[in-house]
Amino acid sequence: xxxEKIILGIDPGTRLLGYALIQIKAKKIExxxxxxxxxxxxxxxxxxxxxxxxxxxEIIEHYNPDEMxxxxxxxxxxxxxxxxxxxxxxxxxxxxxxxxxxxSEYAPRKVKQSVTxxxxxxxxxxxxxxxxxxxxxxxxxxxxxxxxxALAVAVCHYYQHNLPxxxxxxxxxxxxxxxxxxx
Numbered sequence: 001x002x003x004e005k006i007i008l009g010i011d012p013g014t015r016l017l018g019y020a021l022i023q024i025k026a027k028k029i030e031x032x033x034x035x036x037x038x039x040x041x042x043x044x045x046x047x048x049x050x051x052x053x054x055x056x057x058e059i060i061e062h063y064n065p066d067e068m069x070x071x072x073x074x075x076x077x078x079x080x081x082x083x084x085x086x087x088x089x090x091x092x093x094x095x096x097x098x099x100x101x102x103x104s105e106y107a108p109r110k111v112k113q114s115v116t117x118x119x120x121x122x123x124x125x126x127x128x129x130x131x132x133x134x135x136x137x138x139x140x141x142x143x144x145x146x147x148x149x150a151l152a153v154a155v156c157h158y159y160q161h162n163l164p165x166x167x168x169x170x171x172x173x174x175x176x177x178x179x180x181x182x183x
Contacts, residue, residue, distance in 0.1 A: 006032065008065040008096070009154025010056070011146050012073060012089040014081075015040045017052055018146030021063050022134065022154045027162075029155060030135040032063060034147040045084065049091045056095040068096040068103045069157030071111055071149065106156050111149075114156035126152050 004025050011018035020034035037055045039048045070092060073085035093103055109119035116129045127148040133155060 005066040006063055007154045007157055008059065008063070008068045008101075009150040009152070009157065010068065010070045010089070010092050011149035011153060012070060012085050012092060013039070013146055014045070014048055014084045014088050016144055016146045017088060017092070018144065018148070018150035019056070019059060020147060020151035020154050021059070021065060022151070022158065024158060028135060029133060029158060031137060031151065033059075034143060034151050036144045036146050045087070049087060052088055052091045053095050056092050057098075060095060060099055060101065065096075065101060067157065068093070068101050069153045070103065070105050071153045072105050072107050074108055104157055104160075106153060106160070110160075111152050111156040114159045115152045123149060130155065 004023065006021060006023050009018075009020045009022070017037040017039060018034070019037065021032040023030045023032050037052060039051060042048045042051060070089055073082055073089055096103055106114075112121040112126055113119040115121075115126050115133065118125070121129075123145040127145060130148055130151055134151065
């Protein structure tokens with residue numbers, strides 16, 4: 001029998017940082033909490049990084065996750081944006097590492113592929129698919145897509161570590177082999 005675990009997913013950002021916590025019970029994915037950390041109001045990069053560290057530390061303290069999964073920063077043409085995203089990711093990682101929580105990192109394409117079967121899916125497509133994969137419970141309010149992106153990272157992490165070994169890792173094969181995971 002699979003042990004229960006809590007996974008913290010992070011979608012790094014310097015204006016909004018998405019986070020989501022899922023609990024795995026008997027192969028079912030239940031949303032514990034998700035949201036965004038608002039960072040645009042802070043004038044300096046240093047204050048934003050401190051806020052990320054403090055808030056992620058509070059979330060870790062409250063939920064005591066077993067693992068953390070982060071989306072790796074998307075490297076576009078603007079190197080300054082990439083540096084800032086890397087710093088935000090690093091500070092979130094430091095909060096987890098200070099409590100000896102294992103960390104995994106996933107490329108945006110990998111996250112989308114794991115959740116929707118399409119590595120080029122839009123944020124809206126990812127959010128729509130999550131409604132079929134995750135038990136939302138009382139969490140019915142609309143949230144920023146950064147929060148659902150963080151939820152997708154956590155779900156991706158769970159799927160990557162729980163696919164049956166020796167079986168095809170295509171989406172269609174996964175659905176066929178795991179009908180109980182799809183609503």
